[in-house]
Amino acid sequence: MKYLITGGSGQVGHDIFLELDSRYGSDTEIYMPTHDMLNITNYEDVVAVIKTIKPDVIFHCAAYTNVDAAEDNKDECYKVNVLGASSITDGAAAVGAKLVHVSTDYVFDGTNEDLYTISDKVNPINFYGETKALAEDIVRQYPKSFIARTSWVFGEHGTKNFVKTILHLANSKKIIKVVDDQFGSPTYSRHLARLLVDMAETEKYGLYHTSNEGFTSWYNFARYIVHVAGLSTNVLPVPSSEYQTRASRPLNNCLDKSSITTAGFEPLPDWQAATKEYVGNYLNKSETKKRTLEDRK
Numbered sequence: 001m002k003y004l005i006t007g008g009s010g011q012v013g014h015d016i017f018l019e020l021d022s023r024y025g026s027d028t029e030i031y032m033p034t035h036d037m038l039n040i041t042n043y044e045d046v047v048a049v050i051k052t053i054k055p056d057v058i059f060h061c062a063a064y065t066n067v068d069a070a071e072d073n074k075d076e077c078y079k080v081n082v083l084g085a086s087s088i089t090d091g092a093a094a095v096g097a098k099l100v101h102v103s104t105d106y107v108f109d110g111t112n113e114d115l116y117t118i119s120d121k122v123n124p125i126n127f128y129g130e131t132k133a134l135a136e137d138i139v140r141q142y143p144k145s146f147i148a149r150t151s152w153v154f155g156e157h158g159t160k161n162f163v164k165t166i167l168h169l170a171n172s173k174k175i176i177k178v179v180d181d182q183f184g185s186p187t188y189s190r191h192l193a194r195l196l197v198d199m200a201e202t203e204k205y206g207l208y209h210t211s212n213e214g215f216t217s218w219y220n221f222a223r224y225i226v227h228v229a230g231l232s233t234n235v236l237p238v239p240s241s242e243y244q245t246r247a248s249r250p251l252n253n254c255l256d257k258s259s260i261t262t263a264g265f266e267p268l269p270d271w272q273a274a275t276k277e278y279v280g281n282y283l284n285k286s287e288t289k290k291r292t293l294e295d296r297k
């Protein structure tokens, strides 16, 4: 089998690579071009690369993911998230590859009183969410596609994430303030990668909500991170109105994930187990790095 991963230097893409490698080892060919090697905004390049590789499965994880910066860089965000998804979909169609496309809870406006199901209407309230909703419309036209909406992702690779930020702040401050009126599900990219690879083994195409089980607020999530890291930093709740961001954020990001089990896939562990596992791996890695640096002195 041949696999193509976009966004391999990011959180989700990298963990999909690790999952494929550990599951299938030398029985597979995994292609993971860097952003420099393959810019997904270049239609001709994308289609040509896909036609050359002829992958059986494409995991499309590359995206413009800076939600606040997207408000000021709309052209770039649109090119990457919408035109990029369109090129990847055309490439997949040209060779008949299965396409696993990663999307977001930010396609919703967050005003629902209940959980968001896969049949709920999208209504994004920030530009990033708009581009991801448009990308879903394009990918959905391709019959061999999976669309996996996820949320609040944290992983070892890629840029910063909420867990890394809280650990950093908790190590340098006595008090940190975190919003307590936005709710959703944190998601460990390793767990998500496992599910996405499970999906790619099937032909159960369609739309899925794919986050770790359970729901929490950013405030409770931060408190839990501080707790499992064994720190004593005081985490204080604040309303979103006291923490202005460039892009608006939905208040209710809680996704109904029953589509996972209905299709016969194993659900992701709960967010607390995911956070514990991630923080453990993160602290072990930091400790090893510290020791290596001390040994070099």
Ligand SMILES: NC(=O)c1ccc[n+]([C@@H]2O[C@H](COP(=O)([O-])OP(=O)(O)OC[C@H]3O[C@@H](n4cnc5c(N)ncnc54)[C@H](OP(=O)(O)O)[C@@H]3O)[C@@H](O)[C@H]2O)c1
Residues within 6 Å of the ligand: 006, 007, 008, 009, 010, 011, 012, 013, 034, 035, 036, 038, 039, 040, 041, 060, 061, 062, 063, 064, 065, 080, 102, 103, 104, 105, 132, 149, 150, 151, 152, 153, 154, 157, 158, 159
């Ligand atoms: N992070 C979250 O909390 C979250 C929540 C919901 C959904 N999602 C979705 O999950 C997916 C994966 O997110 P992530 O957190 O893994 O993202 P990430 O860590 O920010 O990684 C994004 C990846 O996209 C690549 N990329 C950006 N522009 C590109 C371009 N023009 N051409 C080729 N590659 C490009 C980046 O490469 P460089 O770093 O080299 O530029 C990087 O490898 C995305 O579709 C995102 O929308 C994320």
